[in-house]
Amino acid sequence: MQRVSVNIREENIDYDIFIGNNILKDDIIISTIRDILRGNRVFIISDNIVSTFYLDDLKQKLESIDIKVFSFILNKGEKSKNIENVYSIYSHLAECEISRDDLIIAFGGGVVGDISGFVSATWMRGIDYIQIPTTLLAMVDSSIGGKTAINIKEGKNLVGAFKSPKLVIIDTHTLSSLEKREYNTGMVEIIKHALLFDISLFKKIENIYSNKKRCTENTISEDIEYIIKRNCELKAHIVEIDYKEKKERMLLNFGHTIGHSIENAVGYGNILHGEAVAIGIVYAIKLGLELNITKDFYLLNRVINIFNNLSINTNIPKNINLIDSIKLDKKRSFEYINFIFLEEIEKPIIKKINISDFNFLV
Numbered sequence: 001m002q003r004v005s006v007n008i009r010e011e012n013i014d015y016d017i018f019i020g021n022n023i024l025k026d027d028i029i030i031s032t033i034r035d036i037l038r039g040n041r042v043f044i045i046s047d048n049i050v051s052t053f054y055l056d057d058l059k060q061k062l063e064s065i066d067i068k069v070f071s072f073i074l075n076k077g078e079k080s081k082n083i084e085n086v087y088s089i090y091s092h093l094a095e096c097e098i099s100r101d102d103l104i105i106a107f108g109g110g111v112v113g114d115i116s117g118f119v120s121a122t123w124m125r126g127i128d129y130i131q132i133p134t135t136l137l138a139m140v141d142s143s144i145g146g147k148t149a150i151n152i153k154e155g156k157n158l159v160g161a162f163k164s165p166k167l168v169i170i171d172t173h174t175l176s177s178l179e180k181r182e183y184n185t186g187m188v189e190i191i192k193h194a195l196l197f198d199i200s201l202f203k204k205i206e207n208i209y210s211n212k213k214r215c216t217e218n219t220i221s222e223d224i225e226y227i228i229k230r231n232c233e234l235k236a237h238i239v240e241i242d243y244k245e246k247k248e249r250m251l252l253n254f255g256h257t258i259g260h261s262i263e264n265a266v267g268y269g270n271i272l273h274g275e276a277v278a279i280g281i282v283y284a285i286k287l288g289l290e291l292n293i294t295k296d297f298y299l300l301n302r303v304i305n306i307f308n309n310l311s312i313n314t315n316i317p318k319n320i321n322l323i324d325s326i327k328l329d330k331k332r333s334f335e336y337i338n339f340i341f342l343e344e345i346e347k348p349i350i351k352k353i354n355i356s357d358f359n360f361l362v
Contacts, residue, residue, distance in 0.1 A: 039101030117148030136186025185274025
């Protein structure tokens with residue numbers, strides 16, 4: 001079992017990320033949850049897929065140390081991250097008499113983590129929660145850093161709050177039940193982090209996914225624990241130095257301005273988050289080349305090659321009003337938006353550009 005520590009001094013926040021295979025069966029992990037819990041009730045939020053595979057085992061482990069366990073099951077998918085489900089969760093929390101001394105556990109992918117974090121930030125003005133991410137994307141991204149949010153019809157993640165978990169438990173065994181499409185698109189966020197901050201990691205990923213046949217096999221990379229740990233370290237460092245996204249953390253939005261806009265325009269659930277971000281990364285590089293910001297002319301082909309081998313489309317869907325969706329981006333200021341470019345690998349840059357410049361993409 002490996003550990004990454006997150007210490008946000010200015011916010012007086014610190015927590016650990018534990019990474020390993022089958023660690024949810026480890027008594028040390030269960031004892032750590034017990035140590036965090038001040039009361040005696042745990043409310044688990046999960047989805048209808050994860051709960052089928054893993055929820056009973058987690059419940060039994062917690063109940064074996066005299067914890068009262070309750071659960072709420074969402075339908076899998078981005079469409080569940082809405083205010084109606086938040087209200088339903090609030091009602092169940094009240095029925096279960098969950099107090100500030102109790103604990104919420106987010107047990108699922110990014111959707112479960114985001115909505116659980118938002119509920120934790122707002123229930124009784126704040127209740128502790130733990131992240132147990134079960135998708136590759138959630139393991140390396142949304143479970144770390146304290147951003148929580150829900151969607152409204154006007155845009156993705158427009159309603160949210162900062163709420164850091166007390167603990168993150170990454171059990172790589174849960175990846176064995178993940179669909180290959182979701183596993184591959186989870187690699188997009190890993191590739192994003194590598195492009196931004198770690199050329200050695202990018203080269204490692206490029207080597208692993210140079211073979212299209214290997215990408216389509218239903219296997220998990222033998223290097224996955226190292227890759228996850230390194231990504232957690234990279235994201236934790238950025239969160240530590242810029243928790244509220246005033247400067248450096250904005251770099252993590254690389255590929256997301258276009259990605260979130262595409263998700264909103266095509267309708268949530270019709271495209272996976274990683275697939276949308278992949279499109280966003282490719283077009284950020286294309287736009288960087290067009291505006292003479294990106295200097296590495298080979299970078300575009302290298303990135304597209306990895307995405308192609310992962311069977312991820314990198315073309316903007318047709319017949320969507322992308323510009324209107326971009327106008328609702330949280331980073332917008334009047335007719336300008338802070339956009340993340342790469343001069344080259346490990347050299348990201350933030351540029352304020354006019355929204356009209358995005359006409360190049362459509």
